[in-house]
Amino acid sequence: MARTVTPEIVAHVKRFEGCKLFAYPDPGSVNGEPWTIGYGHTSDSFLKVRKGMTITQAQADAALEHDLNEVADAVERLVKVHLTDNQFGALVSFAFNVGNKAFANSSLLKKLNAGNYDAVPAELARWNKNDGKVMKGLTNRRAAEAGLWAKGSFVASNTVEAAPGNPIKDLTKPETITAAGGLLSGAAALATGSPAIQIAVGICLVVAVGVIAFLVIRKATR
Structure with a gap:
């Protein structure tokens, strides 16, 4: 045909x-x-x-x-x-x-x-x-x-094979762990204050970790 x-x-x-x-x-x-x-x-x-x-x-x-x-x-x-x-x-x-x-x-x-x-x-x-x-x-x-x-062809490096990102693996990268460690250290120092401060720091910590995880996963899945 x-x-x-x-x-x-x-x-x-x-x-x-x-x-x-x-x-x-x-x-x-x-x-x-x-x-x-x-x-x-x-x-x-x-x-x-x-x-x-x-x-x-x-x-x-x-x-x-x-x-x-x-x-x-x-x-x-x-x-x-x-x-x-x-x-x-x-x-x-x-x-x-x-x-x-x-x-x-x-x-x-x-x-x-x-x-x-x-x-x-x-x-x-x-x-x-x-x-x-x-x-x-x-x-x-x-x-x-x-x-x-x-047009419409898949283009990749001829020396590095293209592959989708791994969100879980990205969360365990050294740079991610380092950033999280710094955040935890700062939070621990602030948490030595009053109970009200401890509660506020805890909330901020949960939000920050959630944001970091979201950004890493979004980048990896683009």
Whole structure:
């Protein structure tokens, strides 16, 4: 079953492609061919594009949906490893921009299919040139795709494994015990006074210990 291109991915592509409701020569065209319209749509069986042609916004949106679904089918066919929805979307945006053939022959795809997920952001960043010249728009797009690729991923140090805190263990840490000891010592000195002072100190001590325990547990469970 073909994967769905989410509304988020459609919005992402629209933001970087821009839309023109009149036919214009493709930026890389020779002698004005092929003509392009909408969100970078070139002539095919779904919508033929000719010089002087204009379309509605609804037609532009429909052509984009058609084109993205074709790219999504190619990405799904070419990628042999599991992808999250965001990872899939990032590759659809990338392949839509560079073309299915370039994506199929890319080192990005080769490394990804070998299981090297971490190589993808750097591989994306390499595709930021036009005719050998770095383009700011392409650099920004690759950065956005890398951000989409990483969105929702769990990030941890590569030397220290992330793990949830242990509230009980945190209460027994040396720094916690030291702080509690200081509090108890001060309370003991004050408690040598009148019964009224002893009662007040006792209440303050109970409250203070409760606050310390609450703060430690809250920090550990964040």
